[in-house]
Amino acid sequence: MSTDRAWSVPPTVIAAGAVFCGVLMDASVKHINGFVDLYSLVFWRFLIGAVLVGVLYFASGRRLPGWSATRLHALRGLVHLIASSCFFFSLSKLELATVTVMGFTSVLWITPVAWLVLSERPSMLAGLAALVGFAGVVVSFVGAEFFDGLTADDWIGLVAVISAALFYAVSLVLLRVRAAKDGAFLVAFYANLFPALYMIGPALVMGQGVVMSDMPYLIFLGVLGTLIWLLMSLAYARAPAQRLAPMEYTALLWSAIIGWLVFRELPSGLFWLGAAIIVLACAIVSFSGPGVRRYGVRFLKVFRRSDRDA
Numbered sequence: 609m610s611t612d613r614a615w616s617v618p619p620t621v622i623a624a625g626a627v628f629c630g631v632l633m634d635a636s637v638k639h640i641n642g643f644v645d646l647y648s649l650v651f652w653r654f655l656i657g658a659v660l661v662g663v664l665y666f667a668s669g670r671r672l673p674g675w676s677a678t679r680l681h682a683l684r685g686l687v688h689l690i691a692s693s694c695f696f697f698s699l700s701k702l703e704l705a706t707v708t709v710m711g712f713t714s715v716l717w718i719t720p721v722a723w724l725v726l727s728e729r730p731s732m733l734a735g736l737a738a739l740v741g742f743a744g745v746v747v748s749f750v751g752a753e754f755f756d757g758l759t760a761d762d763w764i765g766l767v768a769v770i771s772a773a774l775f776y777a778v779s780l781v782l783l784r785v786r787a788a789k790d791g792a793f794l795v796a797f798y799a800n801l802f803p804a805l806y807m808i809g810p811a812l813v814m815g816q817g818v819v820m821s822d823m824p825y826l827i828f829l830g831v832l833g834t835l836i837w838l839l840m841s842l843a844y845a846r847a848p849a850q851r852l853a854p855m856e857y858t859a860l861l862w863s864a865i866i867g868w869l870v871f872r873e874l875p876s877g878l879f880w881l882g883a884a885i886i887v888l889a890c891a892i893v894s895f896s897g898p899g900v901r902r903y904g905v906r907f908l909k910v911f912r913r914s915d916r917d918a
Contacts, residue, residue, distance in 0.1 A: 619847035623855040626839035631862040633832040634699060634707065635870060640825050641700040647815035649826075650693050651807035656830030658800035661837070665797045673790065678798070681790075684782040685802025691775035692803065694768045701765025704867035705875050708859050709748065709883045710769040715890040716741040717777030725781050734893050741889030745770070748882025796837050853894055857887050 640649060672678070698707050716738040719730040730738075749758065749766060783795065818826065843852055860883060867873035875883075 619843040620852060620855060622839050623843040623852045624858055626836050626843065627855055627859050628862050629832050629836045631708065631859050631866060633829060635704055635866045636825065636829055637696050638699040638704055644818055644822055645816045646693065646697055647807065647811045648818050650696060651804060651811035651815065652818065652826040653829050654800050654804035654807065656827055657833045658797065658804050660830050660834045661797045661800055665793055670793065680782060680785055681798035682802050684779055685798060686806060687775050687779045687782065688799050689803035689806050691772045691779055694772035694775065698765045698769035698772060701761045702769065703873040703875055704871060705860065705863040705873065706879065707769050708863040709886055710745065711773055712886055712890050713741060713745065713770065714773040714776040715893050717774050718780060719893060721777045721781050737889045737892035741886050744882045744885030744889060747885060748879050792841055
């Protein structure tokens with residue numbers, strides 16, 4: 609896509625395209641989980657992402673900052689690695705649409721995490737909306753238990769995806785400290801590099817390795833992650849967050865369609881009621897004041913999946 613043509617595309621369309629790529633990436637991870645172990649999957653996902661983003665970063669003439677500025681990125685890389693590992697694992701246990709909806713709760717976790725870590729008191733509206741959003745999680749799973757019954761894998765997947773959302777929120781709060789100084793480009797590079805470095809040992813010791821036939825899938829994940837970041841960066845450079853943030857919730861539609869067409873998944877019970885409650889609560893928290901927006905909620909999809917962030 610040429611620069612002139614890219615600028616002629618409405619930013620809402622670009623953001624929606626990034627969200628679709630994110631869901632496509634999740635679906636790809638869910639598929640790859642069937643034949644690549646988690647340790648190898650996570651390692652190669654971040655290694656390929658680091659190479660792709662690194663090439664773009666250094667080709668632009670940028671240089672890496674000193675260690676004093678890098679230490680926080682190293683810590684955030686560990687947090688992001690935990691979040692991504694939990695998220696990838698949950699995709700092997702739960703339906704695609706369920707993981708997508710539960711992933712939205714990252715926005716809800718930002719409020720209490722910022723309060724605990726940075727002592728920033730949330731507004732009453734944001735606090736109440738967060739409680740309502742978590743009630744939506746209960747509605748979704750209680751409904752599933754009442755109508756269909758939940759297996760052990762369902763509960764394990766729920767713990768994994770909620771843990772992923774919590775660690776993504778911590779990652780975004782840490783992001784605030786350096787993002788304004790380092791910029792999204794460096795943040796994205798380090799968010800791929802450090803997880804890849806941390807996973808070298810586990811992948812070698814506990815991973816089963818990959819074969820050449822697996823590499824096209826893994827490269828595809830890396831390309832998707834980089835594309836998500838580029839599209840989101842382009843979209844948010846041209847439009848305010850308030851205008852583009854609703855595009856994030858189109859992920860639920862895409863995940864339901866892809867889940868049905870590819871994996872023959874059709875959420876039942878009270879899932880859609882719970883999903884509506886969660887989406888509404890996330891929207892309220894996102895727009896209740898500057899406190900949440902300053903943490904880069906608009907980059908949640910970028911740093912979760914492409915580092916996303918994300």
